[in-house]
Amino acid sequence: MRDRITAFLVLLPSLVAVGIFVYGFIGQNLWVSFSDWGKNPTQALALRPELQFVGLENYRELFSGFVDVRFRQSVVNLIFFTLFFMAGTLGLGLLLAIALDRGPKGEGFFRTVFLFPMALSFVVTGTIWRWLLQPQGGVNVLPTLFGFPPFNFPWLTTRQQVLVFDWNQLPFYTALAVGLTLLYLAWQAHRGGERKRLFWSLLSSGLLLLWALTLGRNIRLLPYAEPHGFSLALVGVILAAVWQMSGYTMALYLAGLRGIPVEILEAAKVDGASEWQTYRYVIFPLLAPITLSALIVLGHIALKIFDLIFAMAGLDYAPTDVPAIYMYLLAFRGNQFAKGAAIGILLLLLVAMVVIPYLASQLRKEVRR
Amino acid sequence: MGRILLYTFLLLATLFFLLPVYLVILTALKEPARITLDTVWHWPNPVYWESFRVAWEAFRPKFQNSVILALSATVLSAVVGALNGYVLAKWPFRGSNLLFALMLFGMFIPYQSILIPLFQFVKAIGLYGTLWGLILVHVVYGIPIVTLIFKNYYSEIPDELVEAARIDGAGFFGIFRHVILPLSAPAFVVVAIWQFTQIWNEFLFAVTLTRPESQPITVALAQLAGGEAVKWNLPMAGAILAALPTLFVYIFLGRYFLRGLLAGSVKG
Numbered sequence: 001m002r003d004r005i006t007a008f009l010v011l012l013p014s015l016v017a018v019g020i021f022v023y024g025f026i027g028q029n030l031w032v033s034f035s036d037w038g039k040n041p042t043q044a045l046a047l048r049p050e051l052q053f054v055g056l057e058n059y060r061e062l063f064s065g066f067v068d069v070r071f072r073q074s075v076v077n078l079i080f081f082t083l084f085f086m087a088g089t090l091g092l093g094l095l096l097a098i099a100l101d102r103g104p105k106g107e108g109f110f111r112t113v114f115l116f117p118m119a120l121s122f123v124v125t126g127t128i129w130r131w132l133l134q135p136q137g138g139v140n141v142l143p144t145l146f147g148f149p150p151f152n153f154p155w156l157t158t159r160q161q162v163l164v165f166d167w168n169q170l171p172f173y174t175a176l177a178v179g180l181t182l183l184y185l186a187w188q189a190h191r192g193g194e195r196k197r198l199f200w201s202l203l204s205s206g207l208l209l210l211w212a213l214t215l216g217r218n219i220r221l222l223p224y225a226e227p228h229g230f231s232l233a234l235v236g237v238i239l240a241a242v243w244q245m246s247g248y249t250m251a252l253y254l255a256g257l258r259g260i261p262v263e264i265l266e267a268a269k270v271d272g273a274s275e276w277q278t279y280r281y282v283i284f285p286l287l288a289p290i291t292l293s294a295l296i297v298l299g300h301i302a303l304k305i306f307d308l309i310f311a312m313a314g315l316d317y318a319p320t321d322v323p324a325i326y327m328y329l330l331a332f333r334g335n336q337f338a339k340g341a342a343i344g345i346l347l348l349l350l351v352a353m354v355v356i357p358y359l360a361s362q363l364r365k366e367v368r369r
Numbered sequence: 370m371g372r373i374l375l376y377t378f379l380l381l382a383t384l385f386f387l388l389p390v391y392l393v394i395l396t397a398l399k400e401p402a403r404i405t406l407d408t409v410w411h412w413p414n415p416v417y418w419e420s421f422r423v424a425w426e427a428f429r430p431k432f433q434n435s436v437i438l439a440l441s442a443t444v445l446s447a448v449v450g451a452l453n454g455y456v457l458a459k460w461p462f463r464g465s466n467l468l469f470a471l472m473l474f475g476m477f478i479p480y481q482s483i484l485i486p487l488f489q490f491v492k493a494i495g496l497y498g499t500l501w502g503l504i505l506v507h508v509v510y511g512i513p514i515v516t517l518i519f520k521n522y523y524s525e526i527p528d529e530l531v532e533a534a535r536i537d538g539a540g541f542f543g544i545f546r547h548v549i550l551p552l553s554a555p556a557f558v559v560v561a562i563w564q565f566t567q568i569w570n571e572f573l574f575a576v577t578l579t580r581p582e583s584q585p586i587t588v589a590l591a592q593l594a595g596g597e598a599v600k601w602n603l604p605m606a607g608a609i610l611a612a613l614p615t616l617f618v619y620i621f622l623g624r625y626f627l628r629g630l631l632a633g634s635v636k637g
Contacts, residue, residue, distance in 0.1 A: 015468060018471075025487055095382075114386055124570075124608045127605075136406040137406030138406075332577060344483070344485065
């Protein structure tokens, strides 16, 4: 009995620490995000500022206030960064893994080369790529070594945007994308014969799409049209991030490929499957769970990306802005703590949306076993 | 045909991964006056080692900060993790699983969501701008992942060993020292590598909670490279310095490095 008490007492400091630093701070941050901290100049100088409760005002301003147009561009940047970063990292990682799985000579060397950027910090990677992507140097002058004219894409310094849309359409597009994903899940459930899942995903998808096409189209976040798009300055940042992280997906996929029993591949061959068919119908489906975990991890990294952009473009450069950068800028340069806290809460919600379903499904799997 | 395609692809991929490194080394070895944008890919002539000396002078205090920070935070969190993992794996009590799950939540949160209260807190206890504040923060936010690794590892140790030691009259700490600890080396290695590389490379806490005299090298590097009219030989030499310790870990302890990577891949 004494030992049990000792055991609990040993664990207690960690429990208290996590309780304060995680749960307590999230709670306090939530309260700050509902306050007016930063609105009143006297608060900045006060040691214990008097805070007023203002409800969701900070959130409203971020999404539809006149001054926070930069936050909205940062959200759009984050969406595009996340999508292209995930696609690039998964794609390149898969290709590298397939190549290495075919047993080339010097496999160990290649693996080391593809994986070493994982050991670097995003700050080092960002510093390196900032130099590589100088408009008149680095990557752009590579072709001149072989007698070709230089590239002239200005990388980080461009202010050009493509895929421009009106901010007011964002709820519509979001509902559309989520609705279509759910529809796809319903289709999967239908093929797998899972009636209950089919019903729920079909229902929620239907409701979302219905909402999007009727009410969603007419939502007005702003009284005027505000164009935002994929900022091309992010291409360089995405390139650097893919350079750093694709070794990780390669390692995951390679472990997956090596884990596929030889008998299955033999069976496919006996059945007369071509190489492409083997990949399409045997190997890729077996790799799907790995893709899912990789997506969660990469999504988690992408949503809170900060140091890479800080090192590549700094805090004050709007074309590569993301919410984490804007949050830091607002809170620690501008003393706008309440708004910064609101962005922190929004990031937490985004990450929770990605991580909680994943953890729940993992947990269910473990229980089933 | 297939083989040619395979090796062409591998060669191109190798170029993609190594050309940046090559450029970093080239630039670091050039005289500042000779670094011009159109000749960046030319071999330095003459080779100029001075940049490393200057960069080392400039970065040495920050490098030392990083060493102290990463080493002490790693040691502390390994100790905390081992004890926590031991309690959760071998002395579970009512509700300990729930508490463990609640603890794990801490490794998924984006740190932006606690940054402002954390900043206030560290300031209030007088540790703002000190290395100790940063060490404390890293140890606390490292608790979930190190506890997870140790708990998983200790769950593999048969309960009979613990039971036998208990019958022999060993207590909580006796069992830990004589039964558990001697078996713990692999878990300590994984945790040490993971925490060391994470903390060495960390930036957000470091830039928020330190003053210039307590900055680790990541912050100093980001600020040097971010300055205008900078001569690029210095940031490049600095980048090499900042990367060396973790690269060293990767090259010599690669196997464990990968294991840590796969174990803790979702950590904030």
